[in-house]
Amino acid sequence: MFLSQTWCGIATIMSSASGADPTNIFAPAGTPAKSIFNLSMLVLSVTAGIFLVVAGILVYVLFRYRMRKDSADADQEPPQIYGSNQIELSWTVIPILIVVMLFLATTRVIYTTEHAPRPKNVLEVTVVAHQFWWEFRYPKLGIVTANELHVPISDPNHPMPTYLTMSSADVDHSFWVPRLAGKTDVIPNKVNTMWIDPQTPGVYLGQCAQYCGVQHAKMLIRVYADTPKQFAAWVAQQQKPAVEDPAVAEGRNVFMHNACISCHTISGTVATGRFAPDLTHVGSRDTIASGSVPNTPANLKRFIEDPANFKPGALMPPMHLDSHDLDAVTAYLTSLK
Amino acid sequence: MATHIPLDEIHGSQEMGEQTQRKLWLEVLHDWVTTVDHKKIGLMYISYALFFLLVAGFEALLMRIQLAVPNNHFVSPEVFNGLFTMHGTTMVFFVGMPILFGFGNYLIPLMIGARDMAFPRLNAFSFWISAFGGLLLYYSYIGGSGLYGAGSAPDVGWFAYAPLTAKVFSPGHSTDYWTLSLLLTGIGTIGTALNIVATIISMRCPGMKMSRLPLLPWLYLVTSGLAFVAIGPLTAAQIMLMLDRYLGSHFFDTQAGGSAVLWMHFFWIFGHPEVYILVLPAFAFANEIIPVFSRKAIFGYPAMVAASVGIGFVSLGVWAHHMFTVGLGAAENTFFVLSTMVIAVPTGIKIFNWLATLWGGKIQFTASMLFALAFLFQFLIAGLTGIMLSVAPFDWQLGNSYFVVAHFHYVLVGAILFMVFSAFYFWYPKMTGRMLSEKLGKWHFWLFLIGFHLTFDFMHIPGLLGMPRRVYTYEADRGWMIWNMIISSGAVVQAVATLLFVYNMVWSYFKGPLAGPDPWDAWTLEWTTTSPPPSYNFAETPEVSSRRPLWDLKHPDDPDSDYEIGPSRRSRAKKESQ
Numbered sequence: 001m002f003l004s005q006t007w008c009g010i011a012t013i014m015s016s017a018s019g020a021d022p023t024n025i026f027a028p029a030g031t032p033a034k035s036i037f038n039l040s041m042l043v044l045s046v047t048a049g050i051f052l053v054v055a056g057i058l059v060y061v062l063f064r065y066r067m068r069k070d071s072a073d074a075d076q077e078p079p080q081i082y083g084s085n086q087i088e089l090s091w092t093v094i095p096i097l098i099v100v101m102l103f104l105a106t107t108r109v110i111y112t113t114e115h116a117p118r119p120k121n122v123l124e125v126t127v128v129a130h131q132f133w134w135e136f137r138y139p140k141l142g143i144v145t146a147n148e149l150h151v152p153i154s155d156p157n158h159p160m161p162t163y164l165t166m167s168s169a170d171v172d173h174s175f176w177v178p179r180l181a182g183k184t185d186v187i188p189n190k191v192n193t194m195w196i197d198p199q200t201p202g203v204y205l206g207q208c209a210q211y212c213g214v215q216h217a218k219m220l221i222r223v224y225a226d227t228p229k230q231f232a233a234w235v236a237q238q239q240k241p242a243v244e245d246p247a248v249a250e251g252r253n254v255f256m257h258n259a260c261i262s263c264h265t266i267s268g269t270v271a272t273g274r275f276a277p278d279l280t281h282v283g284s285r286d287t288i289a290s291g292s293v294p295n296t297p298a299n300l301k302r303f304i305e306d307p308a309n310f311k312p313g314a315l316m317p318p319m320h321l322d323s324h325d326l327d328a329v330t331a332y333l334t335s336l337k
Numbered sequence: 338m339a340t341h342i343p344l345d346e347i348h349g350s351q352e353m354g355e356q357t358q359r360k361l362w363l364e365v366l367h368d369w370v371t372t373v374d375h376k377k378i379g380l381m382y383i384s385y386a387l388f389f390l391l392v393a394g395f396e397a398l399l400m401r402i403q404l405a406v407p408n409n410h411f412v413s414p415e416v417f418n419g420l421f422t423m424h425g426t427t428m429v430f431f432v433g434m435p436i437l438f439g440f441g442n443y444l445i446p447l448m449i450g451a452r453d454m455a456f457p458r459l460n461a462f463s464f465w466i467s468a469f470g471g472l473l474l475y476y477s478y479i480g481g482s483g484l485y486g487a488g489s490a491p492d493v494g495w496f497a498y499a500p501l502t503a504k505v506f507s508p509g510h511s512t513d514y515w516t517l518s519l520l521l522t523g524i525g526t527i528g529t530a531l532n533i534v535a536t537i538i539s540m541r542c543p544g545m546k547m548s549r550l551p552l553l554p555w556l557y558l559v560t561s562g563l564a565f566v567a568i569g570p571l572t573a574a575q576i577m578l579m580l581d582r583y584l585g586s587h588f589f590d591t592q593a594g595g596s597a598v599l600w601m602h603f604f605w606i607f608g609h610p611e612v613y614i615l616v617l618p619a620f621a622f623a624n625e626i627i628p629v630f631s632r633k634a635i636f637g638y639p640a641m642v643a644a645s646v647g648i649g650f651v652s653l654g655v656w657a658h659h660m661f662t663v664g665l666g667a668a669e670n671t672f673f674v675l676s677t678m679v680i681a682v683p684t685g686i687k688i689f690n691w692l693a694t695l696w697g698g699k700i701q702f703t704a705s706m707l708f709a710l711a712f713l714f715q716f717l718i719a720g721l722t723g724i725m726l727s728v729a730p731f732d733w734q735l736g737n738s739y740f741v742v743a744h745f746h747y748v749l750v751g752a753i754l755f756m757v758f759s760a761f762y763f764w765y766p767k768m769t770g771r772m773l774s775e776k777l778g779k780w781h782f783w784l785f786l787i788g789f790h791l792t793f794d795f796m797h798i799p800g801l802l803g804m805p806r807r808v809y810t811y812e813a814d815r816g817w818m819i820w821n822m823i824i825s826s827g828a829v830v831q832a833v834a835t836l837l838f839v840y841n842m843v844w845s846y847f848k849g850p851l852a853g854p855d856p857w858d859a860w861t862l863e864w865t866t867t868s869p870p871p872s873y874n875f876a877e878t879p880e881v882s883s884r885r886p887l888w889d890l891k892h893p894d895d896p897d898s899d900y901e902i903g904p905s906r907r908s909r910a911k912k913e914s915q
Contacts (some may be wrong), residue, residue: 018349021816023735023803028693033852036730057692062710065631067699076626077892081635082900083690092682092688099678102728107671108732114667147912172597174662174737178803182733186498186664188591190598192664205815209737209805211494215500217808218812229495292812293906312414 020206023178029204029225030154030197031161032113032181039109046098092209113182116195119159123151127166129173129186132215132313133277133290143238144265146277147290150224152231154197161197171213176221177206185210198225207291212311220291241268242280242336254325263316266336276316283336289314295315301330346567369446373457375442378464380768382439385468386432388547391835392475393427396420398832401792405825407813417809418492419511423474425495426515429611430522431471433753436531437618440760441557443768445533447863447870448551450542450879455535459528467525470518477514491515494807496608497578499589499600504582513582520575523568530561530568530914534716540778542862544881551861551884552635556621556644559649560614566653567610598663613652617645619756620687623709626763627691629859630706631698634885634897637690644690651680655748661729662736670729677727684720695727703857704778708759711786719744722797738805740800746793758785765842766852770868773849777841784834791827794821804820860885 021027024323025188028034127149128135136149151162166175168188177182177196184194198204208219226234255261256270263276266322271279282288285295289311305326307316321329347727354733359367369377400420403411412420442460446453454460477490491511501510537558541550578600580586587593589600628635657665657673691713700706722744726732731772735741758781765773811817847856855864861877864887883889883897 008638021802024813025801025803034733036734039728040725040731040734043725043731047724051717052689053720054692055714058695058710058717060712061692061695062700065695065698065700067632067701077632079699080634080698080900081636082634082898083640084693087693088637088640088686088690095682095685099681100500102724103675103678106674106728106730110670111665113730114670140806171506172498175436176737176803176805181661182730183736184664185734187597187663189594189596192665199825206803207808209499210498211418211807213506214418214492215808217414220812236808300870320386 001228002137002268023131025178029177029200029202030180031199032194032196033179035109035113036182039105042105043102046102047148049063050098055167056303059089060168107239113139119161121158121160122195123160123162125149125151125162127164127175127186129166129168129170129212131170131213131315132208132219132311134175134221135169138235141239142175143235144278145238145281145285147220147287148222148224148230148285150226150234151196151198153201153225154199156199159197160194163195166192166194173212173219174210175206175221176209177204177221179204180223180248182207196223198223201225201227201230201275205291215290215311218290218292218311220287222287222291237284237337238281240281243283244268245335248328248332251325251328251330251335254329255332258321259317261327278298279333279336281336284335297330297334300333301326302331304329369580371461373453373461375446375454375457375460376768376870376874379439379441379443379458381464381468382435382442385471386434386436386439387839389427389431389471391839393424393432394832394835396424396427398828400424401825401828402812403809404821406822407811407815407818409810412809414809415489415492418494418807419490421807422491422494422497422515426491426519427471427473428749429615431474433615433749434522434526435467436757437615438526439559440757440764441533441560441618442529443555444764444863445536445557446540447767447874448861449537449540449545450862450875450881451536451540452534452874455539455540456532460532463525463528463532465525466528467555469520470520470522470525472520473514473521474623477511480514496604497600498604499578499597499723500591500595500602502578502582503590503592505592513579516575516578516582520572522701523572523575524565527568530564530655533557533561534565542881545879549881549884552624552638552641553621553861554643556617556624556645557596558622558659559645560617563610563614563617563649563652567607567614570603571607574600574607577603598660601660601663602656605653605659606653608659608844609656610652612745612748613648615646615753619712619753620645622756622760623712624761625861626705626709626759627694627713629763629857630701630703630709631695632701633694633698633887635690636693636696637686638815638884640686641690641769645688647683648680651676651683655680656789658727658729658732661732674727674729678724681720681724681727688717688720703762703860704757704773704775704782705762707779707782708755708762710754712759715747715755716791719747719752721777722747735800738800739804739806740797742806743793743796743800746796750789751793755785755789758782761838761842761859765845766856766865767863767868767870769846770852771845771849772852772856773845774841777837778846781834781838782843784837785831786833788830788832789826791830792824793827795823795827799824825898855887858891860887862886 026037028037030074123138126137126139134147136146137144152160154160166184166186167190168186170188173186174183175186180196180198181194184192186192202225203222204225206221206223208216212219261271261273263273265272265273265278265280267280287293288295288300289303292311305308306318307314369381374377400410400417403409403417442454482484489509489511491514493507493512498513500506537554577588581588587595589595589597591597624635624641655673655677658668658677661670726735726741727746762773762778799820802816804811804817852868854867865879866875879886883901885897889896889898
């Protein structure tokens, strides 16, 4: 396993050379990603071994058998050899053995990941992919949010994995958070499942990995792995109805009297649209525009003013609000903690 | 001597030497448009493919400028998505296929001692309909949104996953141009495949049993067989897509209960054999070029044939390794892991047999051979990254990332394009009667090699760091920028090298040293006739009694025909002779 250690070393150097790599597949932080990592070390060792042998032979041959103009038999053709059954058999059988070994190792990881025994305690989340954002629904907790997935960390002694049940509202997408697990395609008319179990608290980044249209590039994912306490607090806060702050009543009024309500939901109000992200607690999120910019009033305002310009491909039409209404709506949305 | 007529200069007429009177350009044009000569059709395929190589290469360059730094605004997302769709579609269908069919068209009748293809008029039809397909694709830039509006290129990706291609997600006509152009090219491809099979089966010269067929036609036979099987599903899928878009059927229309996964199956049942349709001709070139510049017979001819046929069959059963992340289920994934890994075995046989051909030879480092040796090295790496990707769980991480982009460019550029360049240096003298400049050729080689490795070696890394493909830009905090800068700089070097190659071809056409019939001291039949060959190829039908008829001629005391019974009998024969 010397080679395997070398690869780990290279992977570590690579990750330290370019600073923090938030999406490095060689820095796994969950069980599925770790078992892939271990398998990949085996595969990299085997392929590196093959490479060294074959490339070594190639280099040797090129040097040893180069045409030498000064040798005595320079004008003679070399001995013609047409083949050898024994030698050819050996380089058929050895690759077959390598293939069998890799196949068995691969099969084990496929089954342990796809058919992992499901513990009693799991968090269930429904993922609905849209052009170009993620809808996360927690059916048992009554929470709906967008682009920022909160899950509890999973202690290996008391596993609490999160099971994602995924489908798409429009075209093909793919859910990929490299440090937690491999990607799973999110396909309309098909329900896929995957599970993640981050073991250390933190934010894990990822993004859509199946080309889905104009704004595929900025369909980002943020997974917040919370401690049980943080997670409980987050759940409690998300389960509350939307904040009713009289100071932003004007913005609320603008929102409720525009087309906003046909696509967005704000719980406890007339806004019950399902087409666009749920905004009940939009003020509590760190980012907007599917994780591509920080959630600041200035960004929010620019987004609302001209979505297609702020985030090309965004399906939200411009509302043509005057600057007064724009400020009011921005203040209202910001207040929705 | 040579008359300088513009069209001749571009295509390299075969009749230059014989011609004493200046033809009107209209006559020349008429000659080319109406020709059924396999050599002229081959040259038209090649010129057409080279033109699109420059176009699609330019598209790649624009993409690399956009991606050199994060959050760049060099092109808009819409333009970028059109660029990668056009780049991929063009390179596969209008560069790879025609350039390989071009060489096949030109070389197969010459190598089997025939005067033309089996169906010369079908050959011309296939070329022109394929060529029209390419023009149709690019016409989308004008007519993509309907003739009244500004055009737009198709922007659905080269595998055009449903339901992004549905009318509701891809309004306008750009997707229709994509569909129709592939449909037409597919017809041309099937025509050519049929022609190649018929030619190889029925037009071989006396004495050329299948066991004496040079490896190049052998591999084209396998490629053509694959094309038969593979193009059908693509054509069917395109027709279903058109029905969905215009006649209200719901094959892929998920909003009405259609299946997105169905399209994936149809596309990859075509798409994976397509990889082998492209790479087998590259192997075919290597099988002819590596022995000549090693001064040795190919090692293990029967095993090379068997491995190629084996690759052909197995490649029909591996398509769902493009779909490991689709959620097909553990059993299905396991099956396709195995079938994909099995391909490594015949591929390994090929690599080892090439090494054994080099072993004990006298290796001449011509420009052609340099490209072939780089092919060998790069194909080894491409094969090894292919094994990594065949490991389904590893693919869950690497699939659709820049690692995959690096892997298949290693195959398509590192293996196939390098071998195509090698073939140009090898057969250009036959096609034009003049040698390509070796000096420029070596400059071309080293520059292209450096550019290639800058781009595609480093392209693996952002994939490992989580960068998905087909993104028009990326976040600055992901640590991908430095790698993308290197990748983009390599692209520029490759572009310069390619221009050098084009310059070499033009310059050598006029100024290159005369080639003579057999400049490389080679062994197959195309080298027995003049360079360029007359329209009838051979004055007399040749007769052969071994796989290397020219070796027999040049070494009457020790002809191949004494040994060609199979490797084991061969050694006995040698013992007896001693």
